[in-house]
Amino acid sequence: AQSVTQLGSHVSVSEGALVLLRCNYSSSVPPYLFWYVQYPNQGLQLLLKYTSAATLVKGINGFEAEFKKSETSFHLTKPSAHMSDAAEYFCAVSVGKGRRALTFGSGTRLQVQP
Amino acid sequence: GAGVSQSPSNKVTEKGKDVELRCDPISGHTALYWYRQSLGQGLEFLIYFQGNSAPDKSGLPSDRFSAERTGGSVSTLTIQRTQQEDSAVYLCASSQGTGDLYEQYFGPGTRLTVT
Numbered sequence: 001a002q003s004v005t006q007l008g009s010h011v012s013v014s015e016g017a018l019v020l021l022r023c024n025y026s027s028s029v030p031p032y033l034f035w036y037v038q039y040p041n042q043g044l045q046l047l048l049k050y051t052s053a054a055t056l057v058k059g060i061n062g063f064e065a066e067f068k069k070s071e072t073s074f075h076l077t078k079p080s081a082h083m084s085d086a087a088e089y090f091c092a093v094s095v096g097k098g099r100r101a102l103t104f105g106s107g108t109r110l111q112v113q114p
Numbered sequence: 115g116a117g118v119s120q121s122p123s124n125k126v127t128e129k130g131k132d133v134e135l136r137c138d139p140i141s142g143h144t145a146l147y148w149y150r151q152s153l154g155q156g157l158e159f160l161i162y163f164q165g166n167s168a169p170d171k172s173g174l175p176s177d178r179f180s181a182e183r184t185g186g187s188v189s190t191l192t193i194q195r196t197q198q199e200d201s202a203v204y205l206c207a208s209s210q211g212t213g214d215l216y217e218q219y220f221g222p223g224t225r226l227t228v229t
Contacts, residue, residue, distance in 0.1 A: 043205060043207075043221050045220070092157075100162050102218065103159070
């Protein structure tokens with residue numbers, strides 16, 4: 001079975017500072033990995049995904065993530081935080097034939113201080 | 115076109131009552147997923163439909179939960195004899211097909227409160 005662990009349920013950064021949200025996965029087979037963002041009272045929006053191509057993945061809104069197999073990690077970063085980045089972020093994994101349902105981490109709430 | 119829509123946006127029900135939650139996927143999307151987001155359990159997969167294939171019900175937490183998808187489009191999630199632990203946000207997603215190459219697009223969710 002696969003699983004995802006997000007370290008830190010809450011992260012607070014200053015506007016303009018680096019954003020780093022941590023995600024580690026556990027899977028016995030090569031995983032596909034995703035980061036989703038959820039703004040208040042909205043559904044989930046895909047930020048970026050890793051599907052066994054390039055290990056450094058660039059997504060929307062200036063976010064990127066690097067797949068590191070040796071560390072079983074897929075951390076999300078953004079060089080400079082904006083106030084509009086305040087939201088909850090979820091890391092997710094899908095494995096297996098058909099790779100259907102997503103298994104989500106517990107989420108990290110990002111606060112951006114002015 | 116329009117995204118995934120869900121109705122109602124909020125539902126308050128008494129313990130023991132049945133509820134139906136509706137999902138309208140993006141037109142032409144053959145795959146439809148239901149997830150549940152709750153404080154205690156996070157985001158959990160419930161059920162998955164793909165075309166005319168038998169649904170994958172492996173995530174349904176009990177036999178009080180069921181779902182159907184009519185005509186390969188609209189889906190209804192039914193919870194019978196609701197319990198307080200069923201209180202959560204129920205999210206629906208659709209995708210063009212199976213596999214992760216097809217992005218899952220999520221609806222805004224239905225917030226269910228069981229009193």
